[in-house]
Amino acid sequence: MRGWQAAVAGLGFSLAALPVHAQSLTMGLSAAPTSADPHYHTFTPNNSLVAHVFETLVDTDAHARLIPGLAESWKLIDDETWEFKLRKGVKFQNGDAFTGEDVAYTLDRVPRVLNSPGSFSVYTKAVVGVEIVDPTTVRLKTRGIYPLLSNDLAQVFIIPKSLGPNPATEDFNSGKNAVGTGPYRMTAYRPGDRAELALYDGYWGTKPHWKNVTVRMVPNDAARTAGLLSGDLDFIEFVPTADATKLRGNKAVHLEEGDSLRFVYLMLDRSRGAGPTPFITGPNGETLTTNPLNDQRVRLALSLAINRPALVERVMEGAARATGQFLAPGSVGYTPDLPPPPYDPAKAKALLAEAGFPNGFRITLHGPNDRYVNDAKIVQAIGQMWSRIGVQTNVDAMTWTTFVSRANKQEFSAYLLAWGISSGEASNPLRSLVHTYDPKLGWGAVNRARYSNPEVDALVAKAMATADDGKREQVLIEAQRKVFADVALIPLHIQKNIWGMRAGLTYEPRADEESLAMFVKPAK
C-alpha cells in the first residue's frame, strides 16, 4: 500500500521535478512505419525509423541540404559518371566492414523487394552501371545527364552484402536483417506499436546521447500531447496546432518549430479541355457549357480571394508560412520575387466580372479530412472566403481513401492537396505537380488537374539537362515564375513542423519531418 502511494506521489512529481532519465528516451511518432525494411516503402515514418539503424551515402542536414554520409565526397567525372569516395573504418552492426561491395549489393536489391507498395527504385533507376574501383571508391553510371543523383541517393539506405541474396522483408521486421551502420541497433519491432533501439557501440560518428530509445506509434493527436504532458513520452512529433499555443506557454514542455517541405495548395481541374467541369454551375445552379477555371482571370480571382495570413494565423495557429511558391526561403529554387498573393477581394470580384461572371458561380471545394494538418478546416475557411466574392462554395471533406481515389479519376473541380518535396529543391514539384501528365516519362505523376503548359514543360526539361547547379537553379526559378503567373495551382502555405519535448531537451527542427533520436539532446 505504501509502495502504491509512493508510486503515485512519484508520478505526481515527475511533471514538476523532471528527473533526468537514465539516458533513455521515449519518442511518440504520429504515424506507424509499415516495415523495418529500409527498401520496402517510400514512406516518411519508415525512413524516420530506419534512419536510426541504417545510413545513406549522401546524408541531409536539418534544412534538407546534402551533406556527406557514408560517402565522404562525390563528384561528376563526366556527364554520365559520378564518383563516390566512401568513408573508411565504418563497420556494420554485425562487424562487417563497409565497402563498395555493399553499395553495389544495395543498388541491386532495391528494385527487387517483393510486394513493395512504394519501391525505392524511383531513386535508383537513374543508375545503369556500378563500377567498384577500389573498396572505398564507387563509380555510378547514369543514363544521360542526371543532375539529381546525389539527391536521390540520399534516400537509399545501405545494407550489408552479408545478408545474402534476396533478403526478406519479414527478416528485417524480426530484427534478423536489421543490420546497418547507424548509431542504433533495433532490438525489438512490433508493427503499429513500438520499436526498441539500443546504442551501437561501434558507430563511426558522434555517439548519440541516449543509450536506449523507445519509439512508440501514437497516431492520435490528443493522446500524443497528453502523453507528453503526463511524462510518458519525452519527445513527440507533429504537435497538434490546436495544442501548440497552449504548450508554448507551458514551462514543463519545450517546442521546436521549423519550415517543412510540405507545400499545401489547391488544384483546379483542367482535364476536360473546353468542356464543363463537374462541380461548377452558374450562380443559380444552371449547367455551364465551359469550365470557368480555364480562364486565368478566374483562377487568379480565386487565389486573390484567399486571405492567407488569416489562414495561417487562425486555422494553422501560426504553424505555417503563407506562400506564393513551392518552397520556403533558403531552399534551392526559392524565387525571391514571388511573395504570397495578396488578399484582394475587390480585385478578385473585378476579375470575375471581367471573365464574364459578375454574379460569380457555384463551386464545390473538395478536400481530405484525415490526411494533412487541419485539412478539413482549411477547405471550410476557403469556402467562407470564396463565398464573400460571390463564388457560392459548398465544401465536401472526406476520408483520404475515398478522396484520393476520386481525385486520381479527375472527379473534382477544385480540391485541396499537399505535396512533400522530398528532394528539397524546386525541380521535384515542377516535375510532379505541373509538368504535363506523361506516364511514360514518370513526370506530371500527381498533376491530377492535368494542367499543361508547353513553356513550363520546356523549362523543366531544360533544367533536368543542366548539370551545373547554379545554372539549373536559374532555369527552375524561371519555370516557377511561369507556373505561378499562370496560376497553374493556387499556393496556400508551407507547413511548419512542431516537435514537443520535455523541458531540458532540444531538437533541431528538420525540414524532412523525420524524428531522429540522435539529434534530441539535453539543453546545455
Add this chain to the structure above:
Amino acid sequence: MSATALPKIREETPFRRFLHDYAQSKLAVLGLVVVIVIALLALLAPWIAPQNPYDLAQLDIMDGRLPPGAQSMGGMTYWLGTDDQGRDMLSGILYGLRISLGVGLGSAIIAGIVGSALGLIAAYAGGWAETVIMRLVDLQLSFPAILVALMILAFLGKGVGNVMLALVIVEWARYARTARAAALVERRREYVEAAECLALPRWRVLFRHMLPNCLPPLIVIGTIQVARAITLEATLSFLGLGVPITEPSLGLLIANGYQYMLSGKYWISFYPGIALLVTIMAINLVGDQLRDVLNPRLRR
C-alpha cells in the same frame, strides 16, 4: 358541461391509466418536459438561432474560437463562444440537436419496428421463417455495429440519410433477437395457449397479446438504442464518416472541439456535450418510466 359528469369519475381507459401511472414519477415528467422543449428547440432552430451555422458565408474564421460571451466583429454576442470556423456555438447546438435527435430517434424507431416485428414473427411462426430471420440476425450480429456502419458509410459517402440507413441496418437485429428471446418464453405461457385455443387469428395473438408482454426488454433496449444511435453517429463523425463537416451534428461539434480540450478551449465540445447529455438523459428518463408503466406484470 353536462350534469352526468358531476361525480368526476371518468371511465378508466388504458390511455388515461397510462397517463396517470406515468405521472407517478416527478423526474419522469420533468424528463418528458425537457424532451418536448428540446424537440421544440430543434424544430424551431432556423427561427430562433442567432445565425445559420450551415451557411459558410455567415461565418468568419476571424471570429474563430472565441470564448463564451465574446463579441463578434459584427457586434453580435456569442453566448456560448465559437468553434474554429467562427460558428456560433449556440446556433450550432440548436441546429446540431435537429440532426442528432433526428438521426437518433429516427433510426431507433425504424430499427425497433422492423426488428421487433421480425423477432416476434420468428418466435411465433417458427419453421423456415424463423430460420431465415434468425440467420439474417446472426449475419447482422456477426458484423460489429461500428464496423458495419463504417463500411456502409465508406461505400455510400457521408450524409444524414446515409447515417440513418447505416444505423438502422446496424441496430434492427438487436431488437429482433431480444424480441424473439422474450417471445420464446412468452409463447409457452398459458395465455398464449388460451388464445390459441380460442382460435384467435395468429397476428392478433402475436401483436395484441404477446407483443405487450415482450415490450419491457424491447423498451430497455430501445431506450439505450436512441442514446447509442446518437453516440454511434458522434463516433462515426469523429472518425470522419458521419455527417458533412459543414453541417455538424452535436457529435461532430464535440469531435471538432475534441482537439481543443487540452488547450483549454473547453466550450467547443463542452456545451454540445452538455446538450447531448441532457437530451439523452431526458429521453432515458422518459423511457425508464415508460418501461415501468407499460409492463403489465408490474401493474398491481
Add this chain to the structure above:
Amino acid sequence: MIAWLLRRLVQAAFVVLAMTVIVFIGVNVIGNPVDILISPEADQAERLRIIANLGLDQPLWRQYLHFLVGLLHGDLGRSFVFNEPALRLIGQRMPATMELAVTAVLLSIVIGIPLGLYAGLYPDGAAGRSIMAGSILGFSLPSFWVGLMLIMVFAVQLGWLPSTGRGATRELFGVQWSFLTIDGLRHMAMPALNLALGNIALVLRLTRAGVRENLPMDYVKFARAKGLSPARVVFVHVMKNILIPIVTVIGLEFGSVIAFAVVTESVFAWPGMGKLIIDSINVLDRPVIVAYLMVIVLLFIAINLIVDLLYTVLDPRVRLESQE
C-alpha cells in the same frame, strides 16, 4: 444436439462466405488500394508492376477465387501494406484487444450486477435512484470523449495513470500479456474502464429491470412463503431468472466490445487489432480487412452458440429443438 451443432456450423460457413463476398465488393467500391499505397513519384511501369504483384490486375471474381483457394489452405493472404501474412498481423494484435475486452466485460459484470440488484431491490431509495441516474450518465457520453476526459483527469491533471500505450508485458503461453505486470495493469485501467462504461450501465439496467419484473411473480411469493431466506430467494431464484437476458446481452456485447475497442484503442493508443482494422480500412488493405472480419465473425458465431447453449442450461423451458 450434434445435428444442431453441425447445422449451425454449416450456417456459419455460409455467413463467413457471404461476408467475404460483401467485403471484396465493398473494398473495391471505396477505392483502389494502389492509389493509396504507391509512391506518387512512381512511374507507370512501376505502378503496373505493383498492381500485378498484388494481383489487382485480375478481374474481381478471379481475385476472389484466388482468395478462396488460399482459404482452403488456411492462407488468408498477405497484407498489401506490411507484406506479412494477414493472420499473423492479427494474431500479434489479438491478445492486446482480448485482454482489454475481457477486462471490460468482467468490470461490467462485477460492477453492473451488484449495483443493478441493489437498484432493483430498493428502487425508491436515494441510493437506488442515484445508481439509475449514474447508469444513464454511463452510456450517455461518447466513448472517445470519455476517453479524453479520463486522460485529462487521471494522466494529465492527477498524474496517477499513464496516458497511453500498453506498458510492460509478460509472456504466458507464448503470448505477451499486460495483466501480469503492475505497469501493464496501470496502462490497462483507463482503457478498460472506458470500454466498460457503457456495458456497466447496460448490465446494471438489465439486472434492475429483471429484478423488478420478477419480484412480484408468484414463484417469488411461494419461495418466500416456504420460508426461504430473502438472500436465497434473490440470489438463487430471482437470479436464475434474470440471468437469461443478462447472459444474452453480455454474450452479444462481448463481440461489440471487441469492435468498439476500435475507438478506445485509437484514443489510448492501445496496440490491439481494432487500431489495425481502422488503419487497414484507411489504406484499403483488403487481406487484413477480410481476415479481421472473418476472425470477428467466427468469434461472434462462437459467442452466439455459447449463448444459445447457456439458454438451455438456465431456462429448461427453452430447448434447442425449438430452433428447428
